[in-house]
Amino acid sequence: MKALKCRECGREYPLAATHVCEFDFGPLEVVYDYAHIKKSLTRSAIESRAHTMWRYRELLPVADSPTVGTQVGFTPLIKADRLAKALGIRELWIKNDAVNYPTLSFKDRVVSVALSRARELGFTTVACASTGNLANSVAANAASAGLKAYVFIPADLEQGKIVNSLIYGSHVIGIKGHYDEVNRLCAEIAGKYGWAFVNVNMRPYYAEGSKSMGFEIIEQLGWKIPQHTVVPMASGSLLTKIHKSYQEIAKLGLVSETPWHIHGAQATGCNPISHAQKAGLDFFKPVKPHTIAKSLAIGTPADGFYSLKVMKETQGHAEDVTDDEIREAIKLLAECEGIFAETAGGVTVGVAKKLIACGKIPAKDSAVLCVTGNGLKTLDAVNGHCGHPREIKPSLREFETMLAAEDKSLVNA
């Protein structure tokens, strides 16, 4: 790490807990010394390290060894042949952060960076504004690190996500409003209280953690940049960081710079970025979210502008799917690959299906879908939409009667 730098005007700032440029409010980003990193970060150096996200440590913004979330990352990259067939594409991969450690979403990546850095900067209380997954991860990782945590969430979140924050003993504050309102309040609290808000004043460090998902995809593909990557968009931060991870690995000479396309996925009930992309605009209009994909329900996406830029630069596309399409896609992924994703995963798979069907992702190509969270946390969204168990008495006769009613040939004479 060399400094923090404004993405809008280029002004530089010291490596402190600060997130916006004093001049134009542009987001600050960590600057690295790539020439120095290039000397030590080779494929063999990376491959000799533990299977966690920290095997790419030089490209993550901590000064010393990480102290929080040291086991996070290196989730499976699954070759999804059955789903590929169902969607009509030659080759398909699932990057499965639904099984990330410890809280089953990609947020463990950003939180381990944010909290490790927060400790380096001397903080003892951490906080976040969250649509759920981030709250879970801050609560769990803060607990294991002995940090005090305050997590702020919309009060109407899925039960699973609320319990998954409470259990770690953190202070969970439910705000009567949607995420954008939680965000606004947290910006004001962060300005007044000296806490490390992972996605407010720690944001430059926090956001960089997402790159590890992209680094892993490249390495797990056998040091290749995927042709197509489909990424769910809430604030749009993950999409921009996946792009950055590909750029960095190419810049360091660890892979040859083959062309890549980054595609963005949103829910139709909260589609400010995909709407702008489809309309050919380079700015978005905020919306009031109304979707079952609550983890993506950000109506004023902070990285919306940069997401649109990345999609334009990489000739990627955006698309959105309705609540019914989200549920269908969750089922399709589960039935084809045995992966139970949360609603955001349904958004990603549903959008991939649409982009492949219309040829925006050509059928002859290869694509990676980023699944970022676990279906066990959003049971409410699919409960009642995937059938019910059939109940019988513990009797062989009843079982065979049931089987025969379905298909007589199934019954063993």
Added chain:
Amino acid sequence: MASKVRIPTPLRKLTNNEELVEVNAATIGDAINELQTRFPGIKERLVDDAGAVRRFVNVYVNEEDIRFLENQHTKLKDGDEISIIPAIAGG
């Protein structure tokens, strides 16, 4: 018509560390101009050369984003609270 403007941390150097500033303005646009008169330099932080509110600045009147109201033409009444807030990453 007195409204209160909550000044975000990055701009408090310009307001002598004042967190809450009272303005007498009919619209958001007028309020920004009044702030500029009292705290020179603050306007260019909030609006770009074309006069539009900057990309990463969100302005709220009583907790509602002005982009859902009438942007800089949004009318103000006695007791309104204006917040100026930088965009935040996802969660």
